[in-house]
Amino acid sequence: xxxxxxxxxxxxxxxxxxxxxxxxxxxxxxxxxxxxxxxxxxxxxxxxxxxxxxxxxxxxxxxxxxxxxxxxxxxxxxxxxxxxxxxxxxxxxxxxxxxxxxxxxxxxxxxxxx
Amino acid sequence: xxxxxxxxxxxxxxxxxxxxxxxxxxxxxxxxxxxxxxxxxxxxxxxxxxxxxxxxxxxxxxxxxxxxxxxxxxxxxxxxxxxxxxxxxxxxxxxxxxxxxxxxxxxxxxxx
Numbered sequence: 001x002x003x004x005x006x007x008x009x010x011x012x013x014x015x016x017x018x019x020x021x022x023x024x025x026x027x028x029x030x031x032x033x034x035x036x037x038x039x040x041x042x043x044x045x046x047x048x049x050x051x052x053x054x055x056x057x058x059x060x061x062x063x064x065x066x067x068x069x070x071x072x073x074x075x076x077x078x079x080x081x082x083x084x085x086x087x088x089x090x091x092x093x094x095x096x097x098x099x100x101x102x103x104x105x106x107x108x109x110x111x112x113x114x
Numbered sequence: 115x116x117x118x119x120x121x122x123x124x125x126x127x128x129x130x131x132x133x134x135x136x137x138x139x140x141x142x143x144x145x146x147x148x149x150x151x152x153x154x155x156x157x158x159x160x161x162x163x164x165x166x167x168x169x170x171x172x173x174x175x176x177x178x179x180x181x182x183x184x185x186x187x188x189x190x191x192x193x194x195x196x197x198x199x200x201x202x203x204x205x206x207x208x209x210x211x212x213x214x215x216x217x218x219x220x221x222x223x224x225x226x
Contacts, residue, residue, distance in 0.1 A: 042218035091157055102148055105157035
């Protein structure tokens with residue numbers, strides 16, 4: 001079974017541009033998580049969905065960040081407008097919504113905002 | 115106080131040494147404890163998973179949970195250069211959502 005798929009793997013953009021990150025969770029998983037990882041702050045949870053419904057977006061840093069999950073096999077994280085401080089590695093993870101289940105991570109998108 | 119504390123200082127050890135990593139936490143409701151391993155430029159992958167207190171062994175890896183002290187540990191015996199990675203602890207409570215609380219991670223370098 002394919003793991004979590006993320007695209008693009010690398011993104012370089014200029015400040016002010018819109019950035020869209022994409023994620024395909026593991027088939028059958030019904031929870032999806034977006035994380036951001038930096039050296040300074042480690043791995044931070046931005047938002048997560050259960051059964052395509054956003055449950056907790058308290059980690060989303062600002063209104064410039066938005067996330068959607070239109071169906072069980074696809075999610076996007078959008079940054080508009082992007083800023084240099086958004087430079088980080090963004091991970092998507094998925095899991096089964098069941099007690100004791102853990103999360104499986106994608107390879108990440110390395111974002112650099114100039 | 116953060117939910118999970120993990121001293122992020124890098125750790126360099128010679129090949130064959132025992133690596134000892136640990137995390138402390140503040141939420142007594144945590145009952146599921148995990149260690150993830152993250153190679154450079156890769157996503158974290160689940161390495162060890164334990165429920166409640168006690169020890170779990172898997173090959174050269176041992177995970178320990180002491181809920182009374184809110185302290186978890188990971189030991190790597192006979193460390194190999196291929197063990198060079200960042201190790202993150204993670205934990206969750208048994209209710210409501212399945213959100214994980216992560217430590218900041220320890221970078222481990224095993225020198226041949």
